[in-house]
């Protein structure tokens with residue numbers, strides 16, 4: 585008989601017992617009484633370093649064996665040793681492998697399947713839906729962050745005309761509507777809403793040295809529209825927050841937070857490069873080529889670096905073009921490569 589501690593699974597009380605194998609059954613005896621169970625009805629785990637070997641009964645009771653070596657000898661003596669124990673360990677290894685597999689699958693869904701699905705779905709979403717999302721977001725922004733533009737209507741029209749001229753019969757621009765607003769706390773920026781509303785801030789006009797600079801930034805935003813980046817990002821985030829919400833049991837706050845989510849999330853590096861490439865194709869044939877876009881990327885980067893230093897973060901601290909900050913150099917060299 586081997587010394588062990590028995591826990592009945594209901595209280596934390598430790599019962600000193602002796603245990604052994606008799607006729608293919610585990611027998612446990614002590615002051616608490618006596619119980620036995622067929623070997624295939626218990627879970628046997630041999631202890632690793634410092635952890636005791638255990639026998640788990642179907643009702644949750646556990647025996648902790650202090651002398652693992654004696655127990656291994658007892659199992660071996662009964663002719664069940666290695667195999668049965670190894671299978672218990674194998675079970676544990678399989679559980680770990682299954683868990684690792686599940687984590688990898690979820691990561692792959694998040695990194696590949698979800699973006700792929702969003703890419704397929706976004707263009708198919710009826711424009712009435714994307715427009716109503718845009719309207720709601722714009723309404724919220726106008727109420728909280730944006731003020732009417734002070735740019736005179738004639739300059740607004742000139743810029744709109746130069747943007748429209750970027751399109752050609754062979755390459756039409758995505759449906760869009762230029763809107764001018766002012767937002768000193770956001771700083772120089774422009775952003776496109778999924779429905780096609782493309783907001784240009786007075787602060788961006790102030791940073792620009794000529795209309796072509798503004799047109800270049802708008803061309804980049806048109807790239808986001810052409811590739812449905814806003815909607816794709818919204819779909820991906822919506823699925824993630826929905827799943828998280830269901831998991832945490834709180835869907836309503838998640839749904840209410842979608843607007844904020846759309847605004848706060850930055851475009852990925854891939855989206856920025858895609859928008860740059862689209863803008864590059866539009867701007868290459870123009871007299872100034874890609875220089876205004878390159879110039880504006882660098883100036884925006886510098887301007888936002890300054891405002892970051894002054895700690896003006898907040899809702900739109902990231903903004904659109906700024907989101908590229910760590911990668912401005914990479915984007916600029918990609919555009920220069922396009923010029924050649």
Ligand SMILES: [Zn+2]
Pocket residue numbers: 804808851855856859904905
């Ligand atoms: Zn962008």
